[in-house]
Amino acid sequence: MHWLDDLQITCRHLRRGHVPGGSRGAWHQRPHSALIWIRSGKIQTWIKGETKPFVRPPGSVALFSPHTMMRSEFPPEGCTYTSFGFSCQLAGSIELFSLYRLPVILPAIAAEGVRQALTRLTDLAPPESPSGQTAAELAVEFERREIYWRILRLTLGEAEDIGDVHRQMPDGRLLAVCSYLADSYRADFDLEKCLEIACLSRAQFFRRFKRLTGVSPREFLMRLRLNEAERLLANAELSIHQIAELSGWSDEFHLSRRFRQVFGLSPTRYRKLPT
Numbered sequence: 001m002h003w004l005d006d007l008q009i010t011c012r013h014l015r016r017g018h019v020p021g022g023s024r025g026a027w028h029q030r031p032h033s034a035l036i037w038i039r040s041g042k043i044q045t046w047i048k049g050e051t052k053p054f055v056r057p058p059g060s061v062a063l064f065s066p067h068t069m070m071r072s073e074f075p076p077e078g079c080t081y082t083s084f085g086f087s088c089q090l091a092g093s094i095e096l097f098s099l100y101r102l103p104v105i106l107p108a109i110a111a112e113g114v115r116q117a118l119t120r121l122t123d124l125a126p127p128e129s130p131s132g133q134t135a136a137e138l139a140v141e142f143e144r145r146e147i148y149w150r151i152l153r154l155t156l157g158e159a160e161d162i163g164d165v166h167r168q169m170p171d172g173r174l175l176a177v178c179s180y181l182a183d184s185y186r187a188d189f190d191l192e193k194c195l196e197i198a199c200l201s202r203a204q205f206f207r208r209f210k211r212l213t214g215v216s217p218r219e220f221l222m223r224l225r226l227n228e229a230e231r232l233l234a235n236a237e238l239s240i241h242q243i244a245e246l247s248g249w250s251d252e253f254h255l256s257r258r259f260r261q262v263f264g265l266s267p268t269r270y271r272k273l274p275t
Contacts, residue, residue, distance in 0.1 A: 063104060
């Protein structure tokens with residue numbers, strides 16, 4: 001089986017909105033990718049580590065890879081936008097876009113394709129029932145997923161490899177560990193189980209796991225819990241205390257502290273982000 005057979009694309013948010021004039025966003029990052037189409041207004045955006053901001057004019061489509069630390073300033077007249085947050089994950093946890101280098105501002109042809117795709121996604125009606133089992137609902141869901149794959153093709157078509165692409169392709173045994181952690185992130189970390197799945201020595205496991213994910217297994221588990229908390233923040237009916245319980249944290253204090261450390265904002269402020 002090719003490792004791409006395990007790829008899952010999910011929508012984290014899709015919204016069209018307006019940001020008031022003169023606003024200045026705080027530094028923050030997201031655990032998933034985001035495509036943001038500026039429909040009106042001209043925005044300046046800073047990315048951590050870059051010396052100068054870049055301009056996002058009307059009609060531009062920006063692609064922010066997972067964990068891009070950024071902030072934006074908005075023009076006096078404000079701006080309107082369409083934002084599509086999405087995850088492309090291997091083994092339920094490894095973001096595909098973390099394996100490649102992508103441009104922040106998409107070239108004209110790719111941007112036009114994404115604008116058309118986002119327009120159609122916005123037009124599609126949400127499922128009328130949670131089950132989504134009627135023929136009409138299934139047809140809509142099939143079209144929605146086809147559009148996700150179209151967006152993935154358009155964006156990956158602009159990607160560059162990072163180093164030796166063959167060396168960076170995920171090891172199936174490590175993907176199995178990541179899948180196990182993604183399924184059991186609420187439980188305590190079990191190193192022996194991870195070593196059993198990976199069929200590696202302790203030293204080999206830690207070295208290869210960090211090469212793939214950029215973090216230790218325990219930190220990876222913590223990020224899975226944070227990612228779930230970030231997803232649950234979209235549900236305005238859930239309190240931070242409830243989100244902490246549902247995402248595997250002992251209490252909301254520990255969630256809030258780690259959330260701020262990683263994403264740059266408290267869960268409450270992050271919940272109010274426009275784009």
